[in-house]
Amino acid sequence: MMYYFFLVISIALVITALLSIYFRDLLAAIVSYSVFSLVLTVLYFLLDAPDVAIAEAGIGAALTTCIFVIAIRMTRRREE
Amino acid sequence: MSAIVLYVTFILLLTIGIIALLFKRNLIKIVIAFNILDSGINLFFISLGYRENAMAPIFTLAPFDSVITMVLPTPQALILTNIVIGFATTALMLGVAVLTYRNNNTLDTRKLRGVEEYD
Amino acid sequence: MRLLSVVAIVIIFGFLFVGILHLHPVGEAVGNPDVLQQRPEYGIDINGVTTMDDYFLRNGQVETKSNNIVASVVFDYRGFDTLGEATVLFIVVSSVSMLFFTFLKSKSIISAGVPPAGQFPKIESRVITFGAFIMYIMILSFGVYLVVHGHVSPGGGFQGGSVMASATALLLISFLITRHMQQTRKIFSFFESLGLTIFIGFGFAGIGISFLFNFLAHTSTAFGRIIPFGPNQGYLISAGILPWLSLAVGIEVFFGLSLIIVTLFHASGVKDTNSLR
Numbered sequence: 001m002m003y004y005f006f007l008v009i010s011i012a013l014v015i016t017a018l019l020s021i022y023f024r025d026l027l028a029a030i031v032s033y034s035v036f037s038l039v040l041t042v043l044y045f046l047l048d049a050p051d052v053a054i055a056e057a058g059i060g061a062a063l064t065t066c067i068f069v070i071a072i073r074m075t076r077r078r079e080e
Numbered sequence: 081m082s083a084i085v086l087y088v089t090f091i092l093l094l095t096i097g098i099i100a101l102l103f104k105r106n107l108i109k110i111v112i113a114f115n116i117l118d119s120g121i122n123l124f125f126i127s128l129g130y131r132e133n134a135m136a137p138i139f140t141l142a143p144f145d146s147v148i149t150m151v152l153p154t155p156q157a158l159i160l161t162n163i164v165i166g167f168a169t170t171a172l173m174l175g176v177a178v179l180t181y182r183n184n185n186t187l188d189t190r191k192l193r194g195v196e197e198y199d
Numbered sequence: 200m201r202l203l204s205v206v207a208i209v210i211i212f213g214f215l216f217v218g219i220l221h222l223h224p225v226g227e228a229v230g231n232p233d234v235l236q237q238r239p240e241y242g243i244d245i246n247g248v249t250t251m252d253d254y255f256l257r258n259g260q261v262e263t264k265s266n267n268i269v270a271s272v273v274f275d276y277r278g279f280d281t282l283g284e285a286t287v288l289f290i291v292v293s294s295v296s297m298l299f300f301t302f303l304k305s306k307s308i309i310s311a312g313v314p315p316a317g318q319f320p321k322i323e324s325r326v327i328t329f330g331a332f333i334m335y336i337m338i339l340s341f342g343v344y345l346v347v348h349g350h351v352s353p354g355g356g357f358q359g360g361s362v363m364a365s366a367t368a369l370l371l372i373s374f375l376i377t378r379h380m381q382q383t384r385k386i387f388s389f390f391e392s393l394g395l396t397i398f399i400g401f402g403f404a405g406i407g408i409s410f411l412f413n414f415l416a417h418t419s420t421a422f423g424r425i426i427p428f429g430p431n432q433g434y435l436i437s438a439g440i441l442p443w444l445s446l447a448v449g450i451e452v453f454f455g456l457s458l459i460i461v462t463l464f465h466a467s468g469v470k471d472t473n474s475l476r
Contacts, residue, residue, distance in 0.1 A: 002132075003083050010089040017093055017116050021100040026108055033112055040119055048136045048151045049126050050353035051269045052159050054345065056122075058361035059167045063456060064115065066368040070463045071174040072108060075181040079106045080188060082224030091215035098211055103204050129252075132226035137268040139260055140351050140433035150268070152252040153259075157272040160357055161284040164452070168291035171459050175298040178466075 005046055012039045024079045030068045037061040086127040093120030107177040107187045111170060118166040122159045129155035257428070264416045264426050265350040265438030273355065274444045278411040281444075282402065285395055285451055292391065292455045296384075299466040303384075331373035338366035346449035350438035356445040360452025367457040371464050380465045387458040394451030401443055415439035 016039060020032035037060035044053040097117035104110060129152035135142065137153040181187055255272055263271040273281055296303075346359030370376060376383050405412030415422040416439025424437050 003085070006083045007085050010085050013089055014092050014096070017096050020112055020116070021096065021104065021109060026106075029109065029112060033115065036116070037119070040123065043123065044126060047126050047130050048134060049156050049159075050136050050138075051267075051355060051358060052122075052126060052156050052163070054353060054358040055160050055163050055361060058358060058365055059163050059456075060115075060119065062365035062368070063361060063460070064167060064170055066365070066460055067171055067174055067463060068108070068112075070460070070467055071178055074178045074467045075108070075187055079109065082226055084219075084225060086225050087219040087222065088216075091212060091219060094215060095208055095212050099204060099208055102207065103200070127225055128222075130226055136353070137256060138353060139266040139268070139430050142430035144430055150256050153255055153268045153272050154252050154277075156269045157277060158280075160269075160273060160355075161280060164284060164357055164361070165287055167456070168288055168459075171295055171463075172291055172298075175295050175463070179298060 002046070006043075009039060009043050009046070013043070026072045026077055026079060027069070030065060030072070033068070034061055034065040037064065086123070086130075090120050090124040090127070093117070093123070105189050107180065107189065108174075110189075111173050111177065114173065115166065115170055118162070118169075122162055122166075125155045125159050125162075129153075260426055260428055262416070263413060263438060263441065264423060265441050266426070266431070266433055267350050267352065267355075267438075269353075270350050270355050270441060270445065271438070274441050275411075275413050275416075275439075278402075278444070281448065282398065282411070285398060285448060288452065288455050289391070289395055292458050295459050296388075296462050299462055302466040303381075303462070327373050328375060331369050331375065335366050335369050338369070339363055342366070342449075342453070346445060347442070348435070349445035349449075350441045351433045351435060356448025357452055359445075360449045361456060363449075363453040364456035364460070367460050371460065376461075380461065384458065384461055384465070387454045387461065391451055391454035391458060394447050394449075394454065397447040398444060398451065401440055401447065405440070413439040413441070 013036060016032050016036040020029045020036060023029040023032065037056060041053050041057040041061065044050075044056055093116055097113050097120060100113035100116070101110060104113065131149060131151050134149040134151050137150040137156075177187065180192065184192060186192065255268060255276065259268045259271050259276075260266065263275045265271045265275075342359045342363030344359070345354035345362055346356060349355035349359070402411040405414035408414070417423060421436045422439050422442075424434060426434065426437060
């Protein structure tokens with residue numbers, strides 16, 4: 001039963017990771033990376049690691065996205 | 081049947097991260113690839129310490145059993161540190177990328193290399 | 200180039216796949232059984248303990264007197280790693296401030312030769328300001344709850360600190376501090392150094408036996424309350440030195456990560472747009 005959860009969430013992880021390096025609009029890549037971090041938080045919770053899940057949610061999903069958005073504000077938004 | 085799909089996800093994330101690191105030209109994409117690599121490594125470490133039918137290593141309001149099995153606590157402690165250090169590395173790399181853009185007005189690694197046929 | 204990337208994908212994937220076939224199956228995390236075979240003198244001791252993590256799970260509650268074994272591993276059994284991690288965070292925050300030093304020293308960002316990237320909307324909406332203020336207080340209180348209950352439930356210094364730092368982004372988009380960037384950075388820098396100093400101070404407090412020794416867990420004060428092995432309802436006043444270390448790390452992580460975000464935001468030239476009004 002747990003194995004099906006792992007399978008579905010792992011597929012979602014790989015798809016969002018692929019999308020985040022495929023998009024040419026960097027804002028879409030950053031949003032896709034934020035969804036990747038969110039799905040990883042759920043996976044950490046299913047692996048019985050609540051401390052790591054809270055840390056990943058706070059740092060990966062919130063702060064990293066914030067820093068990336070500020071960085072593409074200072075540089076270009078589209079690739080090339 | 082073990083959940084080997086977790087290990088396979090790890091090597092897929094590692095492959096995606098390394099390929100994007102090698103073959104992408106935009107600096108921000110390279111930083112995103114670093115972050116994907118980092119998250120893959122963290123996932124691998126946590127899944128190394130997983131036990132079936134166990135619970136989180138916290139004793140507060142735990143279900144009362146005669147034998148309590150818990151997942152290993154040491155990988156979680158190490159990965160907590162690694163997540164914060166990963167964020168710090170990302171912040172520093174983005175700072176350097178922004179300064180590169182200010183000086184050269186481009187983020188393309190081919191143009192930054194100074195090879196003349198790519199302008 | 201396409202062919203080269205496909206070949207590289209196949210090679211990397213193949214090597215890693217052959218590697219993971221030799222690992223133990225997911226869900227059966229025990230110690231290394233080969234080591235137990237080659238060194239029978241390690242064996243199984245009187246409590247049935249085979250690995251380091253089994254020792255932590257059996258004796259962590261009795262030795263460190265905390266209910267959260269992960270927090271006791273982070274702050275007591277491997278507290279020196281946490282000190283190293285706090286130092287790395289401190290170094291990175293000062294490095295980011297150093298990278299953007301020339302941007303932040305000049306009185307007007309435009310005059311430093313740096314063009315502001317895009318125009319920020321000059322609308323300062325009262326709804327956004329008030330709503331962000333309310334949400335900021337709620338997020339901060341949730342973060343403080345996570346920090347204070349680090350030794351009882353999932354939480355701790357790093358988790359609570361990062362949740363509190365993510366509220367700073369809310370503060371920035373609502374223009375609440377755009378006129379006071381320099382003072383904000385100075386205050387955050389002072390409190391970040393204070394947090395790391397408190398951590399090191401608690402480390403030196405038990406220097407009679409060792410650095411970062413959990414001296415409060417071996418006295419008979421309220422912080423050294425004896426917790427029997429097994430589930431219980433959770434005690435807030437327990438776990439020796441762990442709540443204080445967690446508080447110090449929470450303060451340092453909150454102000455440090457907020458300082459990174461405020462520095463980057465300040466250097467992106469927002470301050471100038473509002474001063475033109």
